[in-house]
Amino acid sequence: MSATPSPAFLDTLADLLGPRGFTTAPADLAPWLTDWRGRITGAAAALLSPADAAETQAIVRLAAEAGVPLVPQGGNTSMVAGATPDASGHALIVSTRRMRAIRSLSPDDNVAVAEAGVILADLHDAAEAQGRRFPLSLAAKGSATIGGLVSTNAGGTQVLRFGTMRALVLGIEAVLPSGGLFDGLSALRKDNRGYDLRQLLAGAEGTLGIVTAASLRLVPAAAARSVAWVGLDDTEAALTLLRRIEARLGDTIESFEIVPAEALRLVLAHVHGTRAPLAGAHPWNLLIEATAPEGAADPRDALTAVLGDAIEAGLVQDATVAASEAQADALWKLRESVSEAERVDGVAAKHDVALPVSAMPRFLVAGADTVERRFPGVRVLAFGHLGDGNVHFNVRAPLGADDRAWLAAEGAAISAFVHDLVGVEGGSLSAEHGIGQTKLAEFVRTASPARLGALRAIKAALDPAGIMNPGKLLP
Structure with a gap:
C-alpha cells in the first residue's frame, strides 16, 4: 500500500529542488496527467523535475523512506499509458525533461552519452553535425526523450537493420529504487561481469529505476x-x-x-x-x-x-x-x-503485436478476415514493419456506430481475441510499445507462469517497497 505524501514531505522536496524543480500547481501538472492517446487521466501530488542524477537520487531516497510511489516520465509519448499516474493522487511524477545535456559525442568511439531528457530529434542533429547518425527514428521524435526510449525499448522504422533500442544502448546510468546510482555508462563492447543490468533496465518501463543517462551507439552518417x-x-x-x-x-x-x-x-x-x-x-x-x-x-x-x-x-x-x-x-x-489520419477517422481498438516474419504476410490478411467475421461490422486496418514482424493491428468501429461506446463495450473482447490469434502464431502482444497500464491485464492473462514469476522476483528484489512506477508492467 503506497503512502500519501505528507505536507512536510512535500516541503522537503520543494526545498531540495527549488521552484524550477517542484510544483503542485494544477495548471503545471495537467499536461502530464493524461496519456499520449488521451484515454487515461491520473492524479499526482506534485511534479518533480530534477536537474541531474544527484537530485534524482535525493528524491528516490526520500520516497523510499516514506513509501511514496514515483512515476518516471520523459516526453509522455507512451502508447500504453506507461508514464501516467493512477487516480489515487499519492504518486509523484518525476520528469527527466530538465536533464537535457549531451555529455559527449565521440566519432572515434561511435558513442554518444545523452541524458534522459534529451529529445530524440536533438540527438539526431548533434550526431549529424559530427558526421554520425543515431539510427533510431519514430514519428514522435520531436518529443520522445532518450530516457523514455530506453525504458520502453523503443523500436521504430529502422529495426530491420539496427535493432531496437536495446541493441543501441551501450551503457546506462540510473537511480535504483534504493536511491543508489548505477553508473554503467562505460561503453565497453565486451564486459563479462555477470548479470547485465543495462539490459535489465532497458525495457523495464521505469519499474526498476529511473534512467538518467545512456551511452548510445552511433553509425556513420548516410x-x-x-x-x-x-x-x-x-x-x-x-x-x-x-x-x-x-x-x-x-x-x-x-x-x-x-x-x-x-x-x-x-x-x-x-x-x-x-x-x-x-x-x-x-x-x-x-x-x-x-x-x-x-x-x-x-x-x-x-x-x-x-x-x-x-x-x-x-x-x-x-x-x-x-x-x-x-x-x-x-x-x-x-x-x-497513418496513425494521425486514423485518429481523425475515428476510434479503434489498437494492437501493437509481433509475429515471426514468415507469418506476418498471412496474418495481415487471414487475421483481419478472422476478426471481421467474429465481430461483424468492424474494419481492420493492419500495417507495420514487415522486415521485423511488427504489425499495428487496429480494429475500427462499424460504420455509423458511436465509436467510444463501441470501444467501451467491445474493446476488451476484441483485444483478447486478437492476442489469442497472435499467440497461436507464436507471437507477442507487445512488439515495441511495452505493457504499461493498457496491456497489463492481457499480459497477465497470456504470459506463462514462469515468465511472470521471474519478472515478479526481479521486481521484488530491486524494488521491495514497490515505489517505482506501480501499476505498470506488473500488477
Whole structure:
C-alpha cells in the first residue's frame, strides 16, 4: 500500500529542488496527467523535475523512506499509458525533461552519452553535425526523450537493420529504487561481469529505476539514401520482394514498411500536403529505404534495377523511386501519417503485436478476415514493419456506430481475441510499445507462469517497497 505524501514531505522536496524543480500547481501538472492517446487521466501530488542524477537520487531516497510511489516520465509519448499516474493522487511524477545535456559525442568511439531528457530529434542533429547518425527514428521524435526510449525499448522504422533500442544502448546510468546510482555508462563492447543490468533496465518501463543517462551507439552518417514506394496485389509477394532486395543490396536496406490501400486512402483524405505516389491504386503498398555511407555506391541504381525486375516478373505492379530528398520525405510522410489520419477517422481498438516474419504476410490478411467475421461490422486496418514482424493491428468501429461506446463495450473482447490469434502464431502482444497500464491485464492473462514469476522476483528484489512506477508492467 503506497503512502500519501505528507505536507512536510512535500516541503522537503520543494526545498531540495527549488521552484524550477517542484510544483503542485494544477495548471503545471495537467499536461502530464493524461496519456499520449488521451484515454487515461491520473492524479499526482506534485511534479518533480530534477536537474541531474544527484537530485534524482535525493528524491528516490526520500520516497523510499516514506513509501511514496514515483512515476518516471520523459516526453509522455507512451502508447500504453506507461508514464501516467493512477487516480489515487499519492504518486509523484518525476520528469527527466530538465536533464537535457549531451555529455559527449565521440566519432572515434561511435558513442554518444545523452541524458534522459534529451529529445530524440536533438540527438539526431548533434550526431549529424559530427558526421554520425543515431539510427533510431519514430514519428514522435520531436518529443520522445532518450530516457523514455530506453525504458520502453523503443523500436521504430529502422529495426530491420539496427535493432531496437536495446541493441543501441551501450551503457546506462540510473537511480535504483534504493536511491543508489548505477553508473554503467562505460561503453565497453565486451564486459563479462555477470548479470547485465543495462539490459535489465532497458525495457523495464521505469519499474526498476529511473534512467538518467545512456551511452548510445552511433553509425556513420548516410551519404546517400534511396526511398521507393511500391504497389502490389498481395502480402506474400511483399515478403518475396524483401528477400530479393536483401540478396541484391545486402544490409543497405533499413526500412521495409507495408501499408494497405485503406491506410493510404485515409492519409490522402485527412493529411494536408499529401498526394498519391502512384498513378493507380493497389491493395498493398511498400515503403522501402536503402542507405549507403560515404564512399559506398549509391543504392538508388540497384534498388531501381531490382524493382524493375520485380515488375517484369509480375511480382509487383508499379513502383516509384524518389528522385530527391524532398520526394523521399514526401513518401515517408505518407507512412508516418497513418496513425494521425486514423485518429481523425475515428476510434479503434489498437494492437501493437509481433509475429515471426514468415507469418506476418498471412496474418495481415487471414487475421483481419478472422476478426471481421467474429465481430461483424468492424474494419481492420493492419500495417507495420514487415522486415521485423511488427504489425499495428487496429480494429475500427462499424460504420455509423458511436465509436467510444463501441470501444467501451467491445474493446476488451476484441483485444483478447486478437492476442489469442497472435499467440497461436507464436507471437507477442507487445512488439515495441511495452505493457504499461493498457496491456497489463492481457499480459497477465497470456504470459506463462514462469515468465511472470521471474519478472515478479526481479521486481521484488530491486524494488521491495514497490515505489517505482506501480501499476505498470506488473500488477
